[in-house]
Amino acid sequence: MKNKDLFRVIIIYFLSIFFAFIVISIIAILFRYDVIKVLKTLLTTSFKTSFGFQETIKKTIPLIFTTYAFTIPFMIKFFNIGGWGQMLFGGTVTAVVGLTLPKIGINLPSFVMIPLLIITGILAGGFFALIAGFLVAKFDINPIISTIMLNFVAVQFLNFIATNPIYRDPYEGHPITIPLPKSGTLGFISGIPYSIIFAIISIIFVFYLIKKTKLGYEITAIGYNLDSAQKYGINFQKTILLTFFISGALAGLGGTFEVINIHKKLIEGFAQTSGAQYGIFGVLTSLIVAGNPIGAPVAAFLMSVLLVGADALQRTMQIPVEMVFLSQALIVLFIVTFRERFLRRR
Amino acid sequence: MNNNLFVELKNVKKVFGPVIALDNVNFSVLKGEIHGLLGENGAGKSTLMNILYGLYSPDKGEIYIEGKKVKINSPFDSIRYGVGMVHQISTLVPQFTATENIILGTGKDKYRLKIEEEKEKIKKLSTELGLDFPLDVKIKDLSAGIKQKIEIVRALFRGAKLLILDEPTTSLVESEFKDLLKTLKSLVKKGVTIIFITHKMREVLEACDRVTILRRGKVQGTLDKKNMTTENIVKMMFIEKDIKVTDSALPKVELPESKKSEKPVLILKDVSTEPTEQSIGLKNISFELYGGEIVGVASVSGNGEKDLAEIIINPKKITNGEIYIDGEKINDLSTLEVFSKGVFYTPEDRIKEGILPEGNLKENILLGHHSEERFLNRKIFVKWDEARNATLDTIKKFNIYAPNEDIVIRRLSGGNIQKVIMGRAFVNPIKLLITHNPTSGLDVSTVEFIFKKLVETRDNGSSVLWIGEDLDELMILSDRIIVLYKGELQGIFKRSEFDKYKIGLLMIGGQK
Numbered sequence: 001m002k003n004k005d006l007f008r009v010i011i012i013y014f015l016s017i018f019f020a021f022i023v024i025s026i027i028a029i030l031f032r033y034d035v036i037k038v039l040k041t042l043l044t045t046s047f048k049t050s051f052g053f054q055e056t057i058k059k060t061i062p063l064i065f066t067t068y069a070f071t072i073p074f075m076i077k078f079f080n081i082g083g084w085g086q087m088l089f090g091g092t093v094t095a096v097v098g099l100t101l102p103k104i105g106i107n108l109p110s111f112v113m114i115p116l117l118i119i120t121g122i123l124a125g126g127f128f129a130l131i132a133g134f135l136v137a138k139f140d141i142n143p144i145i146s147t148i149m150l151n152f153v154a155v156q157f158l159n160f161i162a163t164n165p166i167y168r169d170p171y172e173g174h175p176i177t178i179p180l181p182k183s184g185t186l187g188f189i190s191g192i193p194y195s196i197i198f199a200i201i202s203i204i205f206v207f208y209l210i211k212k213t214k215l216g217y218e219i220t221a222i223g224y225n226l227d228s229a230q231k232y233g234i235n236f237q238k239t240i241l242l243t244f245f246i247s248g249a250l251a252g253l254g255g256t257f258e259v260i261n262i263h264k265k266l267i268e269g270f271a272q273t274s275g276a277q278y279g280i281f282g283v284l285t286s287l288i289v290a291g292n293p294i295g296a297p298v299a300a301f302l303m304s305v306l307l308v309g310a311d312a313l314q315r316t317m318q319i320p321v322e323m324v325f326l327s328q329a330l331i332v333l334f335i336v337t338f339r340e341r342f343l344r345r346r
Numbered sequence: 347m348n349n350n351l352f353v354e355l356k357n358v359k360k361v362f363g364p365v366i367a368l369d370n371v372n373f374s375v376l377k378g379e380i381h382g383l384l385g386e387n388g389a390g391k392s393t394l395m396n397i398l399y400g401l402y403s404p405d406k407g408e409i410y411i412e413g414k415k416v417k418i419n420s421p422f423d424s425i426r427y428g429v430g431m432v433h434q435i436s437t438l439v440p441q442f443t444a445t446e447n448i449i450l451g452t453g454k455d456k457y458r459l460k461i462e463e464e465k466e467k468i469k470k471l472s473t474e475l476g477l478d479f480p481l482d483v484k485i486k487d488l489s490a491g492i493k494q495k496i497e498i499v500r501a502l503f504r505g506a507k508l509l510i511l512d513e514p515t516t517s518l519v520e521s522e523f524k525d526l527l528k529t530l531k532s533l534v535k536k537g538v539t540i541i542f543i544t545h546k547m548r549e550v551l552e553a554c555d556r557v558t559i560l561r562r563g564k565v566q567g568t569l570d571k572k573n574m575t576t577e578n579i580v581k582m583m584f585i586e587k588d589i590k591v592t593d594s595a596l597p598k599v600e601l602p603e604s605k606k607s608e609k610p611v612l613i614l615k616d617v618s619t620e621p622t623e624q625s626i627g628l629k630n631i632s633f634e635l636y637g638g639e640i641v642g643v644a645s646v647s648g649n650g651e652k653d654l655a656e657i658i659i660n661p662k663k664i665t666n667g668e669i670y671i672d673g674e675k676i677n678d679l680s681t682l683e684v685f686s687k688g689v690f691y692t693p694e695d696r697i698k699e700g701i702l703p704e705g706n707l708k709e710n711i712l713l714g715h716h717s718e719e720r721f722l723n724r725k726i727f728v729k730w731d732e733a734r735n736a737t738l739d740t741i742k743k744f745n746i747y748a749p750n751e752d753i754v755i756r757r758l759s760g761g762n763i764q765k766v767i768m769g770r771a772f773v774n775p776i777k778l779l780i781t782h783n784p785t786s787g788l789d790v791s792t793v794e795f796i797f798k799k800l801v802e803t804r805d806n807g808s809s810v811l812w813i814g815e816d817l818d819e820l821m822i823l824s825d826r827i828i829v830l831y832k833g834e835l836q837g838i839f840k841r842s843e844f845d846k847y848k849i850g851l852l853m854i855g856g857q858k
Binding site for chain 1: 659680681682685691693698699700701702703704705709712713714716717722725726727728730
């Protein structure tokens, strides 16, 4: 029975991607592009050059964090659309701490500074998501609404910091802060950011959290059946708060790494790629794997492959990246539809 | 061809995966009769009726209605052929009135609702049938008995000549059952044909003209009135099974002399709760429950019995009064803290409140025990090996029919699901078991198993608070019976004082 289900899932994913590419091909033909070249660029750019692969990993890392930020609350049937805001907030607070310490004369060595900034990102992102968690636990405010609204708050907070005379880089025309002190930044190993280590740790952490811990069991149980879970003593309110904190902490951590590893300073709109922000891609990625925490990193990687392919399309063939967004949206739609149609339980 | 036949199903076969739900079933119903359909859980009653109603299509076989061969692909087809169904669970829209519910989806006019005209028609029909109910009151404010009448009228209003009633007495009080019986007899006189699905022997004997007995997807036989005896029916239902039968077809379980403890295990002192939208609340409930006894709570559904169960495992709901376990006040404890005192609970609705449907057996057994030291490493990590051991142990002790402990629980049958829920309560030594309708909808052998478990628990010196819907069942096994009505305690009866009439009367609010 289980094998049969797995087989079905594979077929569904295969068909969804296949159909999405057919639509893309049709559009490419209508716009008189070379279809074979389009598909080839889209799928192989990540693997043809080491630069392509590095770019893919660079996108995968934040995407893993925002995917989890959506996935974990989704397990208890809540939509955290605020992964983006939590990422921005985490990154911004990290930058504030990283820039303020040297200004007030505290120069910490790297091995203190980096952990401090990481913890800052975790706490800031966690706190920011916790606001939404608190609103739903206490007042039953739908997190879809609260997290979207908080995204705006995070964007403005970022602008406030990046344009603030204390932090702002006066030679930049764009809201950008001065660079972080060297002790507060991470480097690259053969083009791959060090933060990959933390992304892998996060994957292991989430796996353990969900599969092996009491909290993970409680989250799973609530996802299966809230009434039973509550009847048998699982504290829903507490679980909501913890779930939101963890999901925000992961997003915030993603923001921290964008700031200390990729940009090494705070840039307006840093949590973006190819003109779209990581938060919404995290939602897409999570939906592709139906909120399954184990499948999330794989989906994040594949999503990044498409994104890198999209950049290449724009560079080499002047095809707008939006076309790839279209294909990603279609893949999600097809998967969700086929899943409903063929995996629905009688 | 017999002209008197309304429905005839010939050689119907239906297979679900590995399970043969119906195996060459031949079933016929005469015009104007009440035809009982009897069988254990999983015997195929619902499948058969869902085929007739168009929810399933048969893998093989033919359906004849009034002599004509028909194909029923959906409930729209079935109503065209005059087949209507009244489901076990109300399908009325609670926020609508009776009139709105009855005309829902009927009108021929595309854009306008002719409520007043339709209302007149409904009024006429219901007076003709002798079924009266308020037409303008919202369904949510009506009792189960009235709702059922409305469902019947709805089916007839749409042109049903054959009514399938799926376990229609589940949510009815004794007096409402009598009412229903009268209704059915009068409907039959008006030419309506009725199929009556049930678990209960007594209803068959009182209500039906003929009865067909299904067992494991096969028809065991059809009995007419003169052959319809308890003995015949039970033989057909359980040929190979060694089931002792009492008058009401309940398993007979011996209740030895009670060894009551000296001190009470549970004390309630003047306990009250706030009424909510879903429940009537409790008013000044006081009683004591001792070790070594089973106390039955007799009440018609919705009279505070659910609150009574829930305040013990979630005492924070109490607004007034005190509650003690073993002399210790537990008003401020959480559910898990109450569980840690040796209390456990099996809820009323086993699917909606009792299990994690998509979870496997280990996850389901762990529920409620997930904070116990035994199942945790360093207070954080779940010891899944230990959960597995507890699950295997439960499967063995409770005779749960499951291929392994990794199977998703919703794949099990209702009886086995109930056994998992029960088994969960016995993972640790138990002091007080609170169990709400543990036997509802189960076949007799499972009921017997659960009865024996309750008696065993009691004989080991523990206490059982058993909230039951079936007075017959409660009277077989309880040492005492408490009667609840409108959230108030109406009386406590010792076993020697059990009197069906007196208790029943209190349950429906009669004078003491």
